[in-house]
Amino acid sequence: MDRAKIKKELEMLAAEGLPAEEPTEEAAPEPQAADEEQDAKKSKKAAEEPPRVNGLLETDYNARGFHLDVQVNPDQVVAAAEILDREGLTMEMVTGVDWLKENQFEVVYDYSYTGGELFRVVVRARIDREKPDIPTISEVYPGANWHERETWDLFGINFVGHPQLERFLLPDDADFHPLRKDFKP
Amino acid sequence: MSTLLGQSQLQETFELNIGPQHPATHGVLRLKVTMDGEYIVKAEPVLGYIHRMHEKMGENRTWNKFWPNLGRLDYLSAIAYNHGYAGLVERAAGIEVPERAEYIRVITVELNRIQSHLLWFGAFVLDLGGFTPLMYAFDEREQILDLLESVTGSRLTYCYFRFGGVYNDIDDDFITGTRAFIKRFRPQIPMYHDLVTGNVILMERLVDIGHVSSEMCRKYGATGPVLRGSGVNFDIRKNEPYSVYPEFDFDVPVYTECDSMARYMVRMKEMEQSLRIIEQALDKIPDGPYIAEKVPKMIKPVKGDYHFAVEAARGTFSMRTVSDGTNQSYRMRLRSPTYSNLSLFEEASRGMLLADALAFMGSLDLVIPEMDR
Numbered sequence: 001m002d003r004a005k006i007k008k009e010l011e012m013l014a015a016e017g018l019p020a021e022e023p024t025e026e027a028a029p030e031p032q033a034a035d036e037e038q039d040a041k042k043s044k045k046a047a048e049e050p051p052r053v054n055g056l057l058e059t060d061y062n063a064r065g066f067h068l069d070v071q072v073n074p075d076q077v078v079a080a081a082e083i084l085d086r087e088g089l090t091m092e093m094v095t096g097v098d099w100l101k102e103n104q105f106e107v108v109y110d111y112s113y114t115g116g117e118l119f120r121v122v123v124r125a126r127i128d129r130e131k132p133d134i135p136t137i138s139e140v141y142p143g144a145n146w147h148e149r150e151t152w153d154l155f156g157i158n159f160v161g162h163p164q165l166e167r168f169l170l171p172d173d174a175d176f177h178p179l180r181k182d183f184k185p
Numbered sequence: 186m187s188t189l190l191g192q193s194q195l196q197e198t199f200e201l202n203i204g205p206q207h208p209a210t211h212g213v214l215r216l217k218v219t220m221d222g223e224y225i226v227k228a229e230p231v232l233g234y235i236h237r238m239h240e241k242m243g244e245n246r247t248w249n250k251f252w253p254n255l256g257r258l259d260y261l262s263a264i265a266y267n268h269g270y271a272g273l274v275e276r277a278a279g280i281e282v283p284e285r286a287e288y289i290r291v292i293t294v295e296l297n298r299i300q301s302h303l304l305w306f307g308a309f310v311l312d313l314g315g316f317t318p319l320m321y322a323f324d325e326r327e328q329i330l331d332l333l334e335s336v337t338g339s340r341l342t343y344c345y346f347r348f349g350g351v352y353n354d355i356d357d358d359f360i361t362g363t364r365a366f367i368k369r370f371r372p373q374i375p376m377y378h379d380l381v382t383g384n385v386i387l388m389e390r391l392v393d394i395g396h397v398s399s400e401m402c403r404k405y406g407a408t409g410p411v412l413r414g415s416g417v418n419f420d421i422r423k424n425e426p427y428s429v430y431p432e433f434d435f436d437v438p439v440y441t442e443c444d445s446m447a448r449y450m451v452r453m454k455e456m457e458q459s460l461r462i463i464e465q466a467l468d469k470i471p472d473g474p475y476i477a478e479k480v481p482k483m484i485k486p487v488k489g490d491y492h493f494a495v496e497a498a499r500g501t502f503s504m505r506t507v508s509d510g511t512n513q514s515y516r517m518r519l520r521s522p523t524y525s526n527l528s529l530f531e532e533a534s535r536g537m538l539l540a541d542a543l544a545f546m547g548s549l550d551l552v553i554p555e556m557d558r
Binding site: 062063064065066069088090091092093095097098108110112114115116117118120122141142143145146154167168169170171178179 | 233240405419503525532557558
């Protein structure tokens with residue numbers, strides 16, 4: 001594993017995706033700004049995260065629990081997984097976050113290195129809530145199969161190309177996605 | 186053995202259903218198996234029979250009220266799960282923990298780990314047809330449960346940790362009781378090896394069965410004794426040190442055989458190492474408060490993502506939370522080790538004899554409520 005190489009390759013990948021990302025980025029700041037104002041009222045300690053450089057953020061491990069945080073385009077998650085796979089990292093989990101106010105889903109991939117020196121990478125991609133399609137990484141990491149299936153089950157995020165996108169933890173006849181923020185039991 | 190697949194004269198396969206109520210699955214796990222004679226063509230685990238949506242519960246209650254849920258995931262190493270959650274929120278909210286509290290945490294987590302491995306040992310050998318070891322294992326386990334009950338107040342679904350420390354200080358009775366337990370238990374382990382490990386029936390069932398390579402572990406995210414039985418020296422306690430683990434001298438048992446026997450040996454050796462850790466912790470434990478004095482009643486972590494991982498008895502248990510700055514979590518993700526460990530079962534069990542596959546499944550040490558969450 002070569003940290004610098006991972007960082008460089010992911011940075012190149014994330015930078016590639018930047019122009020295409022612009023429309024969503026321009027749309028996003030408004031609700032975010034409103035969000036932050038509200039938060040400032042609630043807690044005086046507003047988040048002071050450094051801005052992302054080319055979609056890449058080196059996080060403080062002691063404060064966050066991971067070293068590298070990469071924002072990519074939804075169609076780049078497979079390429080990101082391939083980069084990390086080449087360097088021998090493990091896929092730890094795949095999960096989703098429902099950002100209802102911004103009308104987006106965030107898919108979060110956690111990678112870690114089990115071969116020795118600790119290194120944790122978070123890859124995240126945002127997709128439209130109305131059309132939640134994202135390619136599957138289960139071709140690269142077969143272990144992602146179950147995680148993606150669970151994420152589909154609980155969020156309704158459609159992993160395009162997934163071999164078996166069926167109900168997993170919920171019963172087969174369930175017609176809801178309980179981790180969506182607008183889910184009413 | 187996979188060469189034998191499809192060579193039966195009739196070229197017929199049949200479906201076999203195992204579980205959800207079956208003694209070999211140790212809980213409500215179901216396997217849909219396609220068989221060719223006695224050989225497995227495909228074994229598909231079906232999950233969700235004890236799904237309770239703990240992740241949603243994490244989103245609709247305050248940070249403090251999520252504590253009892255942690256004891257109900259992995260009911261065999263619940264204190265390690267307590268540790269994961271405590272570490273996560275303490276990292277997010279920046280809460281300092283007194284040193285004595287961390288020592289108490291380590292002692293109870295390691296006792297809990299031994300207890301979990303003992304139950305696994307008894308139940309695993311029971312799966313393979315040996316009844317007696319279960320009685321020995323439960324005898325020892327009972328003493329750990331009594332010790333833990335005296336400080337935590339419960340025997341199985343522990344809710345012992347609090348933000349900034351633990352709920353109850355340990356007393357002299359606990360310390361002398363734990364020392365007495367270590368003295369009694371240490372000579373028992375060679376006895377287990379005499380009784381079980383060298384047994385030829387056990388060897389036939391475990392050696393060279395259930396091959397899981399380190400590459401397969403990596404692709405599926407398997408951790409814990411499964412990974413260490415495949416020759417990878419990875420233990421969160423060493424590789425991503427948390428709490429006061431760096432202060433203790435202990436080894437990480439690693440076996441390179443990649444078979445069920447290797448996983449068995451890793452767990453047996455881990456019990457010895459846990460005893461070492463407890464012994465050192467009892468010697469070194471400092472005086473002082475067992476819980477931080479200034480812990481805010483209303484915890485409001487700064488907005489953002491947080492991640493924390495601990496080494497539970499079955500592997501890496503990691504929690505990820507997204508905080509929106511309020512007194513509730515916006516998203517709580519629990520990554521349970523056996524979920525990933527079992528996901529390789531379908532690939533690893535292909536072409537295996539059914540009886541071997543069940544022994545292999547036992548060597549993965551499954552706890553179903555933890556997978557289903």
